Amino acid sequence: MATARTKNKKITSSPLPLFPKASTGINGFDEITQGGLPQGRPTLVCGEAGSGKTLFSMEFIVRGAVEFNEPGVFMAFEEKAEELAANVSSLGFDLNKLVKQNKLRIDYVHIERSEIEETGEYDLDGLFIRLGHAIDSIGAKRVVLDTIENLFAGLTNQAILRAELRRLFQWLKEKNVTAIITGEKGTGMLTREGLEEYVSDCVILLDHRVNNQISTRRLRVIKYRGSSHGTNEYPFLIDQDGISVLPVTSLKLEAKISSQRVSTGIESMDEMLDGKGFFRGGSILVSGTAGTGKTSIAACFADAACKRNERCIYFAFEESPDQIIRNMRSIGVDLEKHIDNGLLKFHASRPTMYGLEMHLVVIYKMIKKFKPRTIILDPISNLITVGNVGEVKSILVRLIDFLQTQQITVLFTALSLNNIVNEQTDEGVSSLVDAWILIRDIELNGERNRGLYIMKSRGMKHSNQVREFTITDTGLKLEEVYLGQDGILTGSARQAHLLHQQTESLLMKHSLGRKDKEVERKSRELQARIDTLTSEFESIKEELKNDSIEQELRNEVLRQNREEIAQLRSNRNNIPAAAGTKKNKK
């Protein structure tokens, strides 16, 4: 779709004249062909019986008459006008009304071989005149010849027929009507009678294949002279709205991206994702073994989207909506109120209901109609039952691609078939998705617990830790996983470990108290001893001090005594003392 838009821009900006195209109004087809069928030229639509040729051409005529104001002539060689009207009324096409409004002419050409005898030369002027009359009477711009090959069944002169057909297609071009000629697929040829030889401007092949008992309709533009077109096989769907073709493969990787973040709906998981959750428009894969809570995560995500007042479609391939609603209520997620508010839509279908491509068409159609911001596919693994891994992958690539252009966040759940982390089990989409959350069973101590971790999450910081994922009455929770000596501890082992730790710390606290008291006592005891020793020391010091004073006193007294004695002595011996002085004077 986006490609078609950009293409148009390119065309309008180029100075070359536009290749005129007649819009078919068929969902998706105009996008593949970048505008529709070549205007004023015949197009061959071929395919097997029941591949939708008549419907395709009828839709082209009806949409032309209703939507583009281009009246059309439907020349039927197989079905009568009443039959045609009845057949397409289920698609909401009221042919009789269009006929009354002069927007449509249906001309049934009945060729009954048993009534017809051929002798000599003839031409198909009768057909030309009829067609010309029909075209002129309503000013038709579109013509369908369905299936002109019936002429070959009714007439034997091939040489005349072929020459006349060539003339017919030339004549249609001169009439400047956009025509569809249908043809049944032949062996080794596009059509039984080689009509492709005459109609060389545009050839469309419709296909209806049955694979594993499931049929898928496909459409391919084989050639389109003077225009580029998608060359792939495109699946298409016929439902109450007519044909929807899904132009699923856009060739470019240039979708706009958003840096806005959306919550996962689980607080602790947001924390693991940088505290903010996933990127808007991203694709998220949740994989895990059976019963690991993938659907619960998906439901939480849907719930979070609806709580943000955004629309969400939940594609369930395994459970019915009621089942999911009931189950999710048990974990405290009320989806029903979102359905009542018109924010949430469930689409439950068995994968085997139709082919893989058809699932994609259905998803595509629902998205176009409901315009959600978030979709959930639960689980994609079941799609494997319809196709092989490669096909599923190709579908998902195209889906992710489409969703990215629409800025729709998608969450897939996938069942891993074994317990070992295995890249092969996720339908090979793990490399495509922006975020991959893996839930593993951890079997330990006779119980099974869930370990959740983020395998990847592009463009954001994310936790590298394994968390224990618990489903409680109040929602989903992620707990820290304990690493014990024997490895990861989860579940009751984790609880036991926690209890053990608590006991340990209590005991520790207790013993610490005891030791503290002892230390205190010891210190008091020591203090006492220190006190005794100090006082002892004090008394000794005192004693010693007294001793020294005594000694000093004694010394003083002795000195005084000595002095006194000395004085006394000098008084008695004065002369010797004088003589002594004299002697010294000499």
Next chain:
Amino acid sequence: MIMAVKEKKWQLKLYVAGQTLKSVTALRNLNKYCETHLKGQYTIEVIDLLVKPQLAEGDQIFAIPTLVRKVPEPIRKIIGDLSNEEKVLVGLNIVPVNN
């Protein structure tokens, strides 16, 4: 047999588109056969679709020229310039008048 045939009234319509060689040949041939085998028991109506194109649908005409035998029933059609007398007679279920 001849008596039975004689009682019938043959209504023949010849559809043409203008005065083409094929149309002219067809009409000439038809006139010749009728005169020979159905003298006095037939009517021929020539319809030019270029003039009245709306009549083509009613008789399911797609080839030109086409001879339609409406009566006696069932409806028979012979397309082409009617150059093969035997085929025309068989096609119209006319028993040829013996020489």
